[in-house]
Amino acid sequence: MxxxxxxxxxxxxxxxxxxxxxxxxxxxxxxxxxxxxxxxxxxxxxxxxxxxxxxxxxxxxxxxxxxxxxxxxxxxxxxxxxxxxxxxxxxxxxxxxxxxxxxxxxxxxxxxxxxxxxxxxxxxxxxxxxxxxxxxxxxxxxxxxxxINSANNTVTLTPLPHGGTRLLFAKPPYGAALANHSFLWIPSIRALEAHPFTIVATNPFEFVVAAHDGFTRALHNYAVHNPGASLRASVEGPYGKFPNPRDHDKVILIAGGSGASFTVGVALSMLEQNSGNEKSIMFIWMIKHQTYLAWFSEHLEILKSDPRVSIHIYVTRPSTSEILSKNTPSTSDSFSRSTSTTSDPEKAPVARLIIPLPMPTTDDEKKGFSSPIESPVSPLDAADPIDDFSIVYRRPDITTLIKAGIEGVPSNQRVLVMSCGPQTLTTTVRNATADCVQPDGPGVELHCEQFRW
Structure with missing residues (x-):
């Protein structure tokens, strides 16, 4: 046996x-x-x-x-x-x-x-x-x-705030697709190791990697000391399967920390392949600090410019200076005027939302996908974050957000909920999505992406 x-x-x-x-x-x-x-x-x-x-x-x-x-x-x-x-x-x-x-x-x-x-x-x-x-x-x-993929292929490293590293490859492997994952081999960092990461973009071929330990920490340290360095590298893959978002009328994307590599890829893929239709995308991202926005700034700008996408960003561990510097009378007045016209969380105003609440003891994005590096580790930590997104300074109520996103969808349509993050987040998303499955409601499908390596 x-x-x-x-x-x-x-x-x-x-x-x-x-x-x-x-x-x-x-x-x-x-x-x-x-x-x-x-x-x-x-x-x-x-x-x-x-x-x-x-x-x-x-x-x-x-x-x-x-x-x-x-x-x-x-x-x-x-x-x-x-x-x-x-x-x-x-x-x-x-x-x-x-x-x-x-x-x-x-x-x-x-x-x-x-x-x-x-x-x-x-x-x-x-x-x-x-x-x-x-x-x-x-x-x-x-x-x-x-x-094969190492021929004439290089990777350019860019350090990002809070332990992030952006990797831009000279050429993608055959069949590379957004939100799939590939194994990266960079011999200058670790000659005998190839590690899997999610594809954020294909033109250029891009990855965003959070530093934890081992290979990712060595990769970020090299990028900090050699910003813009170009190294010989290769890619093996791609791998990964998930439900086709194009088969659904509405997609709710929920990510914690660097799990946004997956949800950003899915969102960009939908915009590329579904131009001109009325599909709706609800993008929810939980981050510890506001400077994490620099990780996907260009991609968030693309999503923000599309009327089909509503972006909701939650900063779960803002510093006091972040809250005080942004909590101005003009911002508060703008928020008051915006909330008087809509209560739908999917139609959140573009104005910044400042809600200074007591800091939570636990975060849904705390483990697994967010970099554990809390202190500044690169000169880019002081960079100004994006100022055009709706940001809430507290831990989100994921259950309420999912229910609000599914409510109002006609029963003859389909909703896809996709999550990428730590186990605490995926468990919450699973339970909330299951509660939204009703006999007279829309068709609801769930996909939770969680690396297990």
Whole structure:
């Protein structure tokens, strides 16, 4: 059972999985099934090892465990245990360490299994070679793509406020699409690593990366010390599948922090492919500080200029100076006049909304997608933010916003709610969207994008 299960585990782990052809999921959506199948395999290995050890003990033949083929089996068993430990514990603590442990012990384990049962008649060797061959083929395909896309390709790095880095590539890979993700390889930063990031724009080919640790922190530090640097780079992909926004009459996009890479890409894609129609886009973005607006300033200007898009930006951790500097009588008067004419949150006025409230203890955009760097880390932190957007200085009520966005949509139309952010945000969006599904209401579909690497 353990050996047969390795074929399932490997198939679910492939980036270029054949399941993508027959199922509406990309590799990242299949990852949870890969993990379940992997843990099941380890359970089978434990049962197998304990059963044979007990049998040898009852027969008085424990010395059998010192034979070479049994030693290979013991090494294989402990290798798979290390793979499981890395996936269950190390993965949430230090992803890059988990990745190396995962790959190294998987390769060691599958080789040891083949040596443990090398007789062709038992078919074990055939299954292990098949599993190893499938995995190697996927790696070879990805390597070829990296090599092809590296030809005459460079990336220009620009530091952004609060740990952000903008990456502009000289050329995109074949099939690049907005809001999909690709694996980036920049040998000057990390020669043996390729990391996935969401495509923000395709002309030019652009990514916005938030600095956390490891590769992203090294990338941002390099950009800060070498702004505008051009480095040799390559891209592998694209990957990702999600519902087609063009099939819906209204799309509600909700993002926390750098999750806007996905929602900005979706919005821009809709504007490019649906010019002239009446589809409606509600764009909601939660950020910790106002200077995060510089991350997507040009793209927000494009969205703001289109009458089909309503933009709602919430600053959850504004500094006192931000609130006081913007809380002027003229702004307050403008806000009062605007709110007297409309109560629809989807038709928010362009004037700045200043609502100084007590700071919340938790934020929906706090974890996962926002950079943890709170102190200024680049000269651009002092740059003036965009002044033409509706900004609310508090934590938003996501449930109310979603319900307000869906209310009033005719029952013969369809609404798509798309979210990208930490688990707290996606859970709130899921629950709120589920509450909006009514028998006599519009068709409602939900898609939550959350990286699991």
């Amino acid at each position: 353990a050996i047969a299960n390795t074929l399932i585990v490997i198939t679910l782990a492939l980036k270029n999985t054949p399941l993508a052809v027959i199922a509406p999921w990309s590799h990242e959506r299949l990852n949870i099934l890969h993990r379940v199948a992997g843990f099941a395999t380890v359970i089978f290995v434990i049962i197998h090892a304990c059963s044979y050890t007990a049998v040898f003990g009852l027969q008085g033949r424990l010395s059998r465990l010192t034979e070479l083929d049994e030693i290979f089996g013991i090494i294989a068993g402990f290798s798979f245990l290390c793979v499981a430990f890395a996936g269950a514990v190390v993965r949430n603590w230090w992803y890059e360490l988990f990745y190396y442990l995962h790959i190294v012990f998987w390769m060691l384990g599958i080789v040891m299994v083949g040596l443990h049962q090398p007789e062709p008649s038992k078919k074990i060797l055939f299954l292990t070679c098949t599993a190893a061959g499938i995995w190697t083929l996927d790696r070879f395909i990805r390597l070829i793509r990296l090599a």
